[in-house]
Amino acid sequence: MMIKNSSEMLDNGFAILPFPNDLKIAVKDYILKKISHSTSVSLNESSSLDEITNAIKNLSDDDFIKKFSKPKRNLNGEPGNSLREFVSMLPLSFGGTKADINFLSPAEIKSDASFCNQTLDLPWRCVRPLKGDVGAAHADIQFWNINANTDLDPLCPMDYDERWKVWVPLFGCNKSNSIQFIKGSHLEEVPFIEIVNNDSIKPDIDKNWLIENEGRFECPFDSFNDNCVIFSDKLIHRGPKNNSDQIRISNEFTILLKS
Numbered sequence: 461m462m463i464k465n466s467s468e469m470l471d472n473g474f475a476i477l478p479f480p481n482d483l484k485i486a487v488k489d490y491i492l493k494k495i496s497h498s499t500s501v502s503l504n505e506s507s508s509l510d511e512i513t514n515a516i517k518n519l520s521d522d523d524f525i526k527k528f529s530k531p532k533r534n535l536n537g538e539p540g541n542s543l544r545e546f547v548s549m550l551p552l553s554f555g556g557t558k559a560d561i562n563f564l565s566p567a568e569i570k571s572d573a574s575f576c577n578q579t580l581d582l583p584w585r586c587v588r589p590l591k592g593d594v595g596a597a598h599a600d601i602q603f604w605n606i607n608a609n610t611d612l613d614p615l616c617p618m619d620y621d622e623r624w625k626v627w628v629p630l631f632g633c634n635k636s637n638s639i640q641f642i643k644g645s646h647l648e649e650v651p652f653i654e655i656v657n658n659d660s661i662k663p664d665i666d667k668n669w670l671i672e673n674e675g676r677f678e679c680p681f682d683s684f685n686d687n688c689v690i691f692s693d694k695l696i697h698r699g700p701k702n703n704s705d706q707i708r709i710s711n712e713f714t715i716l717l718k719s
């Protein structure tokens with residue numbers, strides 16, 4: 461049975477997948493180099509989570525916003541190509557016939573001189589302890605629909621039928637500070653409006669619906685070591701505030717899948 465057609469996936473809207481350890485090491489190594497560059501603190505694979513946390517915590521809020529803006533947090537180069545290879549093999553166990561990752565949108569491409577129209581959309585996210593570095597609950601399809609046919613519509617390397625999202629835990633992830641899903645919400649009509657926020661349009665899920673469903677938010681992971689999670693682009697999810705005293709870093713990307 462292919463994962464995408466399993467009853468667990470159909471009912472819950474997500475599934476835990478094994479994530480290759482060598483790929484995780486390559487991604488983590490890439491990110492540590494970026495953090496070293498942004499913080500001027502020398503970090504490598506033997507650096508402790510406290511050392512990484514302190515390097516970032518020592519930046520002022522203004523410096524953090526500048527140095528860790530979304531264009532600065534896009535995985536490029538070798539680990540990006542390896543992630544793309546991982547995705548291309550996914551249909552063997554997941555289902556579908558062909559899979560790839562989308563490129564950045566034209567607006568994002570303009571935001572950094574190193575981007576071009578084939579730069580993969582591979583953001584990594586860094587959530588500082590006790591700071592508001594997280595977004596509101598949403599389903600990714602809401603953003604895709606809002607951005608369709610605008611400058612923020614991601615470029616795509618292939619024709620596809622379905623979108624899936626992958627979230628990869630990297631540094632400091634635990635059950636209380638990592639992604640949370642509302643199981644089964646991909647099958648529900650979730651009320652939301654579109655609001656203008658910092659000059660861009662964003663989905664805003666109905667407050668009453670969120671209050672009623674607050675108790676359903678749940679982190680899907682039991683173990684964070686060798687796993688990632690793949691989920692429907694209709695599944696409601698959020699990143700909680702990081703109440704631990706260490707940094708939390710993850711990576712995410714969309715999978716375009718041909719049936």
Ligand SMILES: [Fe+2]
Nearest residue numbers: 598599600697
């Ligand atoms: Fe999302």
